[in-house]
Amino acid sequence: MEIILVPGFWLDASSWSEVTPPLVDAGHRVTPLTLPGLESVDAPRAGIGLRDHIDAVTAVVDMADGPVVLVGHSGGGAIIHGVLDARPERVARAIYVDSGPLGEGGVINDELPAEGDGIPLPPWDLFDDADLVDMDAGLRGMFRNRAIPQPKGVACDKQHLQDERRYNVPATVIVCEFPSAMLHEWMAAGSPFTAELARMKDVEYVDLPTGHWPQFTRPAELGAAILAAVEQTADATGAR
Template identity: 25%
Template sequence: MSTFVLVHGAWHGAWCWEKVTPLLEDAGHEVVVPDLPGHGEDATSVSELSMQDYADRVVRVLDEQPEPVVLVGHSMGGLVISLAAEARPDRVKKLVYLTGFLLEDGKTLLSVAENDGEAIVLPNLVPNEDGSAFTVNNIKEVFYGDCSHDDVARAQTRLVPEPAFAFGTPVAVTEGNFGRVPRAYVECVGDRAIGISAQRGMREKLPCETVVSMGTSHSPFFSAPEELAGHLVALA
């Protein structure tokens, strides 16, 4: 049995894993679902945060576990788990990128998004008054294309503004730490937040030992939780 640490993406919180967590637990696994600072039930002001704070939150979770974990990152959470693995490579059994940003050293989330002709996130970003954070219009089309009306409505009430630093902070990883942790990728073919070509392009530069393909939108934790949980168990 494994311990899974599930890291949500931008705008979301630990709540997005609510359908997947019990499925993994029913299969006998331990599951930890942290809120990144400023997300979910964590009320830290975004003005006080940095990408390092996101990574530090996950590193603390890794340090609290009795054994190395399967560390799963969705979307922007992919960047966060890379940083956490860089800091604690011996605490991670495997990295799993769920339609996640798998970035080379020095690259930013924005550097991928700007060249992603299949994604519709950037045209739907809405900055706050000082440009320090963004919300998203048309969330059904962007994130939840194949999700139920009820799931979309519930998510709408829980999404939070995402700080601008999430898009422009370069990832800092090395081959000696991050690079020695086994990694897998779960691609989502119908994704409009990170297009399938962008997902595959990132893997061309940083190959993964295992790739699983799902025919879903950006949010299989809502639209296909049983299938997703099955893939995670198999990858573990």
């Protein structure tokens, strides 16, 4: 199947490099993306917003030969959900990696400190302890060295959705920072944070206990979890 990998904030296509081997070895066609404004530290970021990232991924979907599986990490989950809304008939499964679907009017994170048109990777003390589980000094240094400022508009723009067929597309949520049981508790309590997820009709939950960046802390396990969801989808749809 065609698998499109959308990174989270501050990351480019190379952030998936340790996750993709099992997907490629299984014969799937894998496309990790670098989104507009994240080509380099010096790339222009003025005027780049959430819709630009959604449109960039949608263009890749439109070029695919058949149905695709979308994978989005962190803020990339909001982006793939926008693509799901734009092309529900083209997406066989959406996989949210320590993320979830962002509903109408939501923003990814408008509290991150910006510098001009970009948001640099913040100091580690701005993150919760759960974010940083398994992120040892070596991984933190690697991440900071490769981090690219995130276009401010992507973090702050409101999500706009219009096609309720998105709720019918099968989804997998790979949960890292807290157990999936907590998601179910929040949905049962009517939490706004999980309102869009609660409307999805076919969702499986996979627990992968680690911090917010499993592509760095547990890449082999993340690759295996993605592969299992893709294989399940291929079997159900007959697409390979």
